[in-house]
Structures are given as C-alpha cells and as structure tokens.
Amino acid sequence: MQNKSTIKDIAKQLGVSTSLVSFVLNGKSKEKRISDEMTAKVLKVAKKMNYTPNYLAKSLRHGKSRTLGLIVADISNPFFANLTRHIEIEAFKYNYHVILGNSDENLSKFSNQLKVLKNGQVDGFIITPPHGSEKEIIELQEQNIPFVIIDRIFNIPNTHSVMIDNHKASYKATERLLANNRKNIALINIIPELIHMKQREDGFLDALKDNGIPINHSIIKHLDFSHQKDVLMEAIKDVIQKQADAILFTTNKLGLMGVECLKELNVDISNKMSVISYDDPIAFKVSYTPISAIVQPIEQMSKDAVRILMNTIENKYNGDIIENIELDVDFIFRASCK
C-alpha cells in the first residue's frame, strides 16, 4: 500500500510532462509562465495523490542534503545532550536536520563516523574532535567540507570554532576559591593533551601564580578517560590526605563522580572543602551540599556554531573569513563555595 506518489505519477495522470509538474510544485508557475488553470490542476492532483517529494532525489540533484552531522563525544553526557538539543533547535530554523554520532573520545570511532557521513549524506559537520584527530580535520579542510569545531580547540589554522574562554573561566573560579580563603586548592583534570583541558588547567595555575600561591603539584591530578570511580576515589583520598581545602573539577563527569566520592567519604563540603566544577548538571543543585558551577552558555554556543556552519555551507565567507568564537562562562556559586 506504498502510496509513494512521484512527480511522474502526477504527470502521467494529467498527461503532461514531469518538468511542468516540477515547476508548479516548486512555485515556479509564474516564472515559467505556466497557465493558471494548469497550475491549479497540478496542485489539485498532487494533493489528491498525497504527493511529497523524495528528498534523496532532491539532494542528489542539488548536491545538498539539508542535513548536518553532529559528532559529539558522548550524548549521554548532560553537557552534550543539552548542546545537541540546542543545535537541533537552531538547525531546524534553517530547515536542517541533525544526524548524530558519538565518538566516545575515540579516534577511530570519530574517523569512521566522519567517513561514512562525508559522502552526500551531510552538508557539513559540527564536531568535538577527540585527541589526535588532527589528520581527520585537515582532511576535512582539504576536501572542502564545511565544519565547525565546538567545545574544544585545535591548533589548526583556518578552522571555525566555538568554545568558551577556558583559561579565564578557571582563573576566575580559582580566584573565587582564593577569596574564600582557600590555601591549598586541588585540581582534578582529565588528560591535558586535549588543549581545552590544558587551558582549564593553565587558568587555574595562572590564578595561583598571580596571587603568589606556590603550586602544589601533588594535588594536581590527571585521570584518564575511563572515568573509573575507584581511580577518582584514590585521587580524592590523596588530595584530602594532602590537606587540600578545595577542589576544582574540570568536567561535569569528574564533578559528578567526585561529589559522589566526597559524599561516601563524609567530607563536609561546605566547611572543610570547597568544590567547584565545570558545567551544571542538575545534581549539583540537589547535592547534599549544593555544588558551585562554571556554566557554559550552551544556547549561545549552539547558535553560533549553527550560524557559522550555515554561512560556510552557503559559501558566505568566500573562504576568507574564519570565525573563532570564545564565549564567557557564568558562575553559580552555591554552598560548596562559602
């Protein structure tokens, strides 16, 4: 009962050519001087047959799919879930669809996702490239495929990007902890090979330096991506043992698990330990001690990323404008930073 009617069916039904039907259906009746009667007839039959165009055929013909590929690290991470949400909303405004891929911060997955989406399926990409994906990015450039990097930075010239000012965010967060009279602040980070994670660390370090605080390297931790709780637990126990009186977590995942650990260890967050973390998952608000948050302007990031991508796809930059957007974060200081 596939009543997939095509332009051909309509044409046959009316005994006219497919081009006529196509013109009418694309609102080119005037331009192509199709008679009003004919126009009306075509529209009527199209409606009766419940015609809807086949987008694959359109895309093939036009070389445009009106679909963008969004490759994030992990959509189940609330930060990326929100990002995806807003990107979808923005894309919709441009009449674009979003096709989704998860990289899991894994180079080969990322590369594969790119590869299969590159060919026709997608007009461009918004990506959070994993560590080591320089080659893939350069390939995108060479192949002239529009793309925008979001959330992170890569030292590759001529790439559009949208992210926050990570250095400043960490700097300010750290200053706040210092202002609260914390003297021995721990940093819990993932691998600083990802440049934006390095920036988050550098902002922290610079704030300490600028305030004349000696840096205690033994309470600066680098965890791998696996996010195993026992590893984090060890790190936290260690910084506690080393008299840390505050912790800055550089991702929401670290922050969430970290709070879990602190809770298990019965740490008195408000008094004995200040805590601030990147991102603001709901958990921070209802935590046993509410956790302070470094809040990324996700909506704005999404808007910028989609706008830039659309401009690139429509070739509005003529190849000589590169947009590198760096946004400021907001802070929500809760009981964890009193």
Place this chain on the structure above:
Amino acid sequence: MQNKSTIKDIAKQLGVSTSLVSFVLNGKSKEKRISDEMTAKVLKVAKKMNYTPNYLAKSLRHGKSRTLGLIVADISNPFFANLTRHIEIEAFKYNYHVILGNSDENLSKFSNQLKVLKNGQVDGFIITPPHGSEKEIIELQEQNIPFVIIDRIFNIPNTHSVMIDNHKASYKATERLLANNRKNIALINIIPELIHMKQREDGFLDALKDNGIPINHSIIKHLDFSHQKDVLMEAIKDVIQKQADAILFTTNKLGLMGVECLKELNVDISNKMSVISYDDPIAFKVSYTPISAIVQPIEQMSKDAVRILMNTIENKYNGDIIENIELDVDFIFRASCK
C-alpha cells in the same frame, strides 16, 4: 579542491565501463567473473583517487537510506539522552545512522518532524509519540512505513512497541513504601492522558487497594507539561500539609524538581518523608538524601527497539508478527526509602 571522485571518473581513467567498476567495488568480481588483473587495477585507481561512494545515490537506487529517524520528547531529558545513546550504538551495529528529532511532547512539532523525514531520508522510525498523535501513527501504518513506539503505549492495533511494565513498576514501588510503614502516600504525576502515565498511576492505586489502604485523592496530583517549579512547589506543600509521609514521582523531571523543592522546604526525607521516583538521573545518588529510583532497562529497550525496527525494514515479519515488548524495571532503594 573538491576531490569527490565518482565511479565514472575511475571508469574513464581506466577506459572501462562504470558497471565494471561498480562490480569490482562491490566485491562482485568473482560473481561477475571480472579478471583478477582488472579487479586489481580498479581497486588501485579507486584507492589512488580516494574514492568513496555517494550514499545519496546509493540510497536513491536502493530505496534504502540506512538511516533511522528517532523522535523523542526531549533529548536533554537524561532518560531520552541515554536512550538515544544506546539506540545509536545499536543502530551502528546494523550499519545504520540516527537522525534526531525532538517533539517537546508537542503534536505539531512531532507531526512536522515525521513529515519531513518520511520521504526517503529515513527507512523507519523509533518514536515516542506525544498525546493526541493517533492520526499520525495510523498514517505511518497506512503508508507502510516501518516504525516502533518506545516508552509509551497507544491503543492502536498492529503497532510494534517497547516499553516497561509501568503498572507493575508502580505497584511494586508502592508496596515497598507500604512495607516501610508509610500510610499516606502521595502521587505526583503529569497528565494521565498519556496512557503510560495512567498506568503508572493505576499501579499505584491498585497497590493501595490490594493492601486495604483507602485512597486519598487529595494527595494525588496532576501537573501539566510545563514543569514550572512554582506549580510543583504548591503541590508538594499541599501534600505535606495533608500529612503525606511518602511521595512517588512518576517521571525523572518531576522527581528532580521535587527533590529540589523538598530541599528548599527543609523536609527530612529519610525520616519524615519517603521518596521514590521513576528513572535514575545521577542527581538521585548525590542528593542530600539519596533518592530511590525505578530504573528502566534503557539498554535493553534500545536493543529491542532497534532489532524490531530492523526486522520490519527487512520485512522479516511478513506483516503478521507484532512485537509488544514489556520489560521489567529495576529498583534502587536508597536512603529515601528506609
């Protein structure tokens, strides 16, 4: 610098026909008895030209896009974010991509998303249809478009579905609260027009009935979708005032906001008020009192949904098998149910 090479380019380069190239590239050399030399030559040139097939063209030709449409209520809801994640993983195993849409529980958005994806872009759908979308679903059936309903139930015959046993889940959760000696349990629900929400309510009511507890309708609340905090706050204040000693929240959003409210009201969750909620967002674990959770088997749901959709797309059911999967939930009883 678009080096989008096609099968034609390869053919021209070698002075052979496109069909030959196509055969080789599709691994049909043996079957089509292409000589080994020729095969080698084609592969070499293809590699040199960095050939990758255009999927649009493939799709158009095959009438299959190897893409599925996933329309959820709201991807930023952790339940749906997780669902999406796992569906993407499963789809990938079948070599399928996921194109994403959010309905916001809004009929016209949902309808629009369906409409634009229907035509070629997608081989089938996994959907969480909003209230009132019966017409759209029946249309899908009439148009013979493969789809699976996930998370919720619609009284439309011959539709595949994957969901949890909501009645049983609520029933058991309620029994647990009763076992904890709670006598006056409140239910905070959204509109019971969504059948699965009705089931969550009925399970609760039946558990009370079966245990000889009179039903106190004044502490059964129905909130609209807007999820405004002040509305929920009022409801919670009211049930507290009416001496409720436990609350069952029927969605994670209600539960999350509810916990926020309870915290603001300084309610002693462990002792004076038991709390259990559907779903298990991370916040429940780190909440000031950890909240008990009714945990949906998201991974299994995703697996089943994708499997059923694939079977339907590949016409394995011959139209005479309908799968209605109803899974059991898990419970995680935390301090909120002592």
Place this chain on the structure above:
DNA sequence: AAAATTTTTATAAACGTTTATATGTAACTT
C-alpha cells in the same frame, strides 16, 4: 497571410549509483 513574438509545454540530460541484459572475444567441441 506571412513573419515575428509571446506563451505554454515537452524533451532530454544530469546527479551517482546498481543491475539486467547484451555483446564481443577466446577457447573448446565436434
């Protein structure tokens, strides 16, 4: 009434594939 112009519609090629069918050799039978 023929020519020119305008209006309306049709033809055909193209987008990049796949695939049924056809064709042209070479090798083997008889």
Place this chain on the structure above:
DNA sequence: AAGTTACATATAAACGTTTATAAAAATTTT
C-alpha cells in the same frame, strides 16, 4: 570450420528529481 560454451566487459535503464533547451501553439505585428 562451424557450433557451442565460457569468459570478460559494455550498454542502457532505472531510482526521483531539476533545469537547460527545444518545440509547439497562440497571439501579435507587419
């Protein structure tokens, strides 16, 4: 040497559109 078979490759149509170009019909001009 003619017929058959096997092998290797080519032709052409198709998927559903769009669009440049051609053509036919109607109208106006000369």
